[in-house]
Amino acid sequence: MANIQALLILSMSGDCHGTQTGSLMSFAWTRTGTAIRMAQDLNLHRAEISKEGTETRRRVWATCVVVDRWYSAAFGYPQMIDLTDCDVRLPTPQDKVIGYLNALTRLSILLGEVLKAIYSPTGLFSVTDSMLHDILSRLDHWKVHLPEDLTFKGPESGPAAGLLHTLYTCVCMIFWRVFMRISFICPPHLQFALNVAEWNRVIENSRSAIQWFEKHDIYWDSWFATSYSLVSCALCQYHTWSRRKDPAAVETLRLLRDAIKRWESSAPVDEHIGRAKTGEILSLLYEVTQSPQRNDAPHVLGPTAGVRERPGNVFDTLTFRQDSESGGAYITSDPKVVDQLKELPQGLIITEPNTPSGSVGLEDGMRKSVDAGAQRGGPSRNGSIGGGQERSNSTDSTSAVQNSYFQQSTQPLAATSLGLEGVPGNMFDWGGWDNWLQSLGTENMTTLIPPR
Helix, strand or coil: CHHHHHHHHHCCCHHHHCCCCCCHHHHHHHHHHHHHHHHHHCCCCCCCCCCCCHHHHHHHHHHHHHHHHHHHHHHCCCCCCCHHHCCCCCCCCCCHHHHHHHHHHHHHHHHHHHHHHHCCCCHHHHCCHHHHHHHHHHHHHHHHCCCHHHCCCCCCCCHHHHHHHHHHHHHHHHHHHHHCCCCEECCCCCCCCCEHHHHHHHHHHHHHHHHHHHHCHHHHHCCHHHHHHHHHHHHHHHHHHHHHCCHHHHHHHHHHHHHHHHHHHHCCHHHCHHHHHHHHHHHHHHHHHCCCCCCCCCCECCCCCCCEECCCCHHHHCEEECCCCCCCEEEECCHHHHHHCCCCCCCCEEECCCCCCCCCCCCCCCCCCCCCCCCCCCCCCCCECCCCCCCCCCHHHHHHHHHHHHHHCCCCECCCCCCCCCCCCCCCCHHHHHHHHHHCCCCCCCCCCCCC
16 A cells, blocks of 8 residues: 555656656656556455555545546546446545545546547547536536635635646636637537637636636645646636737736746756746747747647538638627628638627727627527537537438548648647647747747756
8 A cells, every 4th residue: 555655646746757858757657557556456446345444545546546537638648547447435525635635536537527528539429418518517516516615716715725726727628628719610419519608717717727826836846737737727828818819818827937937946947857848838838929920830630539620711800809798709890701600609700890900898788699608518509619510400411420520530720820729639748849839939949948
């Protein structure tokens, strides 16, 4: 048991496994897998096999589940633990510490379901609307029913509440990523979509998570999932800037950059190379917002199987405007754009003559045709900002359509100047991150903080 616990402690940071950037996270992944196999060998995944140390066994196994799910998310690798093989109970929340572990384990289980449903090799082909609704409902239930001491209440929240909020926001970002763009086309059997009001909540959660971290930057030296989740929050803010030109997103990225710089000034970088490189990624996301925009981003694959890009450049004329009542809408002065996107929910694309580029600030109540998002993922929801799927009501044609989607899912998406296209699937693919950041305009960043 002590060996398992030691390996799980080491799994908290790749920096515990060496100083060579190309191997340290691989070692962490392998040793975490060893800990899980050792735990299974002791039957920690089975209920009450041993009457001795029951709570300790539950806590150790819960930690195995947590690190398995978050390493799988960060690396893009398969999960090792199948919960249908387990019947052990969650740790009893006897105090605040174990209450935190209990909540973290339940959130990690939901993360595993998101990864399995959306990011498996079959992607969106094997998921249904009801499955997505169920996951989303249980994510909401997890958030609403957190104990008072674990409920996030803003930047002054304690460490447990702040960390859980940051991790929860990351899970939501992972869930919504394949639905977040109106240029994505999902398989026709799915009606599920994200609306503007829902996406605004993700933006606000990621912003508040970064604001919390700015006041609690000591937790950069906690486990790797914290830095991974902050990267996800930063990508959300970066996407908000790149699509909406929201100055608040730039300010949020600056706060995060400044917090990372404070850490760098007090930490020996050569002893924390993994965190240093992750911090450099976050800093560069802010720097991109201060650089001239480029339009030579490489062609990349879709975020998961079944998602493909709409053809053409119809989105070049769209300007997003926020509205406190509906969440917002996309405005264009070209009526042809509305016709080209007519399969999108009504009210999402609005025509206004002589719409200036970069306009912001709809008057409250002007866009009531855009759904406020009371019902999420509904089959005919207005205000969807993603998953604008080409629909087919014929179940007989589903197989043929899926075959065509399988053929197209391996084709590169159209290049766009800015956005999340090209983000590496492996959080620790430093070369991939460097290439993506350079494609956005960061110069002289071919190496990210080399070891001393």
